[in-house]
Amino acid sequence: MSANVTVRGSDDVTASETAAVKQDRTAIGRDRVVAVVGTGTMGQGIAQVALVAGHPVRLYDSAPGRAAEAVAAVTARLDRLVEKGRLDAAAREAAAGRLHAAEDPAELADAALVIEAIVEDLSVKQRLFADLEEIVGDGTVLATNTSSLSVTAIAGGLRLPGRFVGLHFFNPAPLLPLVEVVSGFATDADVATRAYETVKGWGKTPVRCADTPGFIVNRVARPFYAEALRVFEEGGADPATIDAALRECGGFRMGPFELTDLIGQDVNEAVTRSVWESFHQDPKFTPSLAQRRLVESGRLGRKSGHGWFSYAEGAERPEPQTAPPAPAPAEIVVEGDLGPAEPLVALFEEAGIEVRREKGEGGHIKLPGGGELSLADGETSFEYYAQEIVYFDLALDYARASRIVLSAREGTAPETLAEAVGLFQALGKQVSVIGDVPGMIVARTVAMLADVAADAVGRGVATAEDVDTAMRLGVNYPAGPLEWAAEVGYRRTADLLQELHERYPTGRYAPSVALMRRSCAEEAEDS
Numbered sequence: 001m002s003a004n005v006t007v008r009g010s011d012d013v014t015a016s017e018t019a020a021v022k023q024d025r026t027a028i029g030r031d032r033v034v035a036v037v038g039t040g041t042m043g044q045g046i047a048q049v050a051l052v053a054g055h056p057v058r059l060y061d062s063a064p065g066r067a068a069e070a071v072a073a074v075t076a077r078l079d080r081l082v083e084k085g086r087l088d089a090a091a092r093e094a095a096a097g098r099l100h101a102a103e104d105p106a107e108l109a110d111a112a113l114v115i116e117a118i119v120e121d122l123s124v125k126q127r128l129f130a131d132l133e134e135i136v137g138d139g140t141v142l143a144t145n146t147s148s149l150s151v152t153a154i155a156g157g158l159r160l161p162g163r164f165v166g167l168h169f170f171n172p173a174p175l176l177p178l179v180e181v182v183s184g185f186a187t188d189a190d191v192a193t194r195a196y197e198t199v200k201g202w203g204k205t206p207v208r209c210a211d212t213p214g215f216i217v218n219r220v221a222r223p224f225y226a227e228a229l230r231v232f233e234e235g236g237a238d239p240a241t242i243d244a245a246l247r248e249c250g251g252f253r254m255g256p257f258e259l260t261d262l263i264g265q266d267v268n269e270a271v272t273r274s275v276w277e278s279f280h281q282d283p284k285f286t287p288s289l290a291q292r293r294l295v296e297s298g299r300l301g302r303k304s305g306h307g308w309f310s311y312a313e314g315a316e317r318p319e320p321q322t323a324p325p326a327p328a329p330a331e332i333v334v335e336g337d338l339g340p341a342e343p344l345v346a347l348f349e350e351a352g353i354e355v356r357r358e359k360g361e362g363g364h365i366k367l368p369g370g371g372e373l374s375l376a377d378g379e380t381s382f383e384y385y386a387q388e389i390v391y392f393d394l395a396l397d398y399a400r401a402s403r404i405v406l407s408a409r410e411g412t413a414p415e416t417l418a419e420a421v422g423l424f425q426a427l428g429k430q431v432s433v434i435g436d437v438p439g440m441i442v443a444r445t446v447a448m449l450a451d452v453a454a455d456a457v458g459r460g461v462a463t464a465e466d467v468d469t470a471m472r473l474g475v476n477y478p479a480g481p482l483e484w485a486a487e488v489g490y491r492r493t494a495d496l497l498q499e500l501h502e503r504y505p506t507g508r509y510a511p512s513v514a515l516m517r518r519s520c521a522e523e524a525e526d527s
Helices: 015-025 041-052 066-083 089-098 122-133 151-155 189-201 222-233 239-249 256-263 265-278 289-296 343-350 414-425 442-458 464-474 481-488 490-503 513-526
Strands: 034-037 057-060 099-102 113-116 141-144 164-169 178-183 205-210 331-336 354-358 363-366 372-375 389-392 403-407 430-434
Touching: 034 041, 041 057, 041 066, 041 089, 041 164, 057 066, 066 089, 066 099, 089 099, 113 122, 122 141, 122 151, 141 151, 141 189, 151 164, 164 189, 178 189, 178 464, 189 205, 205 464, 222 239, 222 256, 222 265, 222 289, 222 442, 239 256, 239 403, 239 430, 239 442, 256 265, 265 289, 343 354, 389 414, 403 414, 414 430, 442 464, 442 481, 442 490, 442 513, 464 481, 481 490, 490 513
Parallel strands: 034 057, 034 113, 057 099, 113 141, 141 164, 178 205, 331 354, 372 389, 403 430
Antiparallel strands: 164 178, 331 363, 363 372, 389 403
16 A cells, blocks of 8 residues: 555544535535536426526537527526516526536536436437537436436446436426436436435425336326226217316316317327337227327317317307206205215205215115216116116315216106206206216226326336325326325225226226225225
8 A cells, every 4th residue: 555545434534524425425516517408498497497406507409509598598587586576686696607508518527417308319319328428427417308218228328327317307397396206227226316315405396216108197197188088089078078077076277188288189199109109008008099180180289279179269168068957856865875975965964955864885865756876986877777877976075176077878867867967056066967978087087097006106116105296296186196096995996997897898997906905905904
C-alpha cells in the first residue's frame, strides 16, 4: 500500500460525508443537473417540475432552435405562476437562472439524471440512449417517459442497463401528481428507489411498478372504455346515456365516450390494441370494432370536429335517455340484505315511502304490483320469464348519485317499470331505462376494473395500494378499483363476473385467479 494513501475507519467519516452517502442512496441532490431530452409539451412540463423543485435544468432537442424556444416557453409559464401568486418573484428569477438550452448533447455530460420525452419509437429511443451513454458518467440515472414501450427493450442494448428506469409522468406534468416509476428487467433496485425518492421530493406521488404492457394505469383502465363500448355494440344504450351512467351514478369525472373524444379515438384505440397485442391477444383486452370503424372514418374526436359526438359550431350534445315522471309507490318490501345498495333503504324511508323488511335469500325490493328490483348481478331479466324483474345499477354513493339506471326485458309490464322509475324519482334521481344488459353499466365496469387490478397485483406488477393510488390520481377515478371491490365485496364482484362469463364464454369475463383468492379469503373471514 502506498505510504501517501490515508486509510480511514468508520469513525473517521464526517457527518457531511454521511449525509452525502445517504443522499446518493436516495434522492438526487437539488444542486445536481437534471437534463430533459425532447422539448414538446411533456418535455417542457417535466423540465418545469424539476426546475421549480430547485435543480439546474438543461433542455435539449435534436431540432435546431427548439431547446431555446422551450426555455422561453417554460420561462413564460413561470411568469404566469408569479401572476397567479403561486411563485414569488425571487423564486422565479432563481429558477430562470437555472434553466438553460443545450445546443449539443455533450452539454449534458454532468447531468445526474437524464429524462427522455421524445417520439414513441423504440429504435429512436434506443439510439438516443446509446449515444447518451457515451456522454454521461456511469453514475447518471437514465430515464424514459414512455407510456407504451417496454422499458426493458429500450435499455436492452445499453452497457449499463441497471441505471435505466421508466419515469412515466402524466400530462400536464406540472399539474398531475402521479408518476409511474417503472423497473425494467435489468433495473437496479437502488436506481429505482433513487428515482422514486427524487420525484417524490419534487412534490409528485410516485408509484412503483414492473415493466408490463400499459404499466399500471394504461393496463388497468382498459375495461373503463371496453365495457362501455360493449354495451353500446350490443344495443344496450347510446353513448350519451352510458356516459351519464358512469358520471352521475358511478361518480367518474367523465364518461368513456366523451373522454375518448378528448384523448383522440386513434390514440385511445392504439393504446388498447397495443396492450391487447402485448398480452398475446388476451380476450380481456380485446379492442372494439365500433371504435375501429370510428377511427377508419376519420372521426377522431375533438381534434377532428367529430367523434362519438359532434363538435361543430352550434352542434347540440345528445341528451341521455331519461324517463318521464312517474308516481312513487306508497310502500315497498325489502327482502334480505341489499348489500352495497343497502343505503337505499334509509333514503326510501326519508322520502316518505313505507319500507317493510322480510328475511330471504339474496336481496330484492318487492314492488306493490308484483315486480321485483334487483341489484345488477350479471344475469338478465329475460331469464326470469315467469317474473317481472327489473335490475338497477351499482352506484358509488346512492345518496349523492343524481342518476339511477334500470334495465328490463322487452315485454315488462309498463306498470312495473313505472313503479320502479317512480321509486327512484322519489329520491330526487333522474332515471335512465336501458336494454336488458347483463351486469348493466357501472357494476360490470367496476367488476372488470377490479379483476384486471387484482390480476396485476397477483402477478407482482405493483402493490394494491399503488394500483389504487395510480387509478385515483392518474385517471381521476372516484375510488381505487380494489378499494371499491372490497366495499362491494370481492365475492359479489367475482360472482358477477362468473355470471357474465357464463353468458359470454370467451374468457373475457372469467374471474382471475387473483380475484378468486380475494373472494375466498373474504368468504373464509366472514364465516
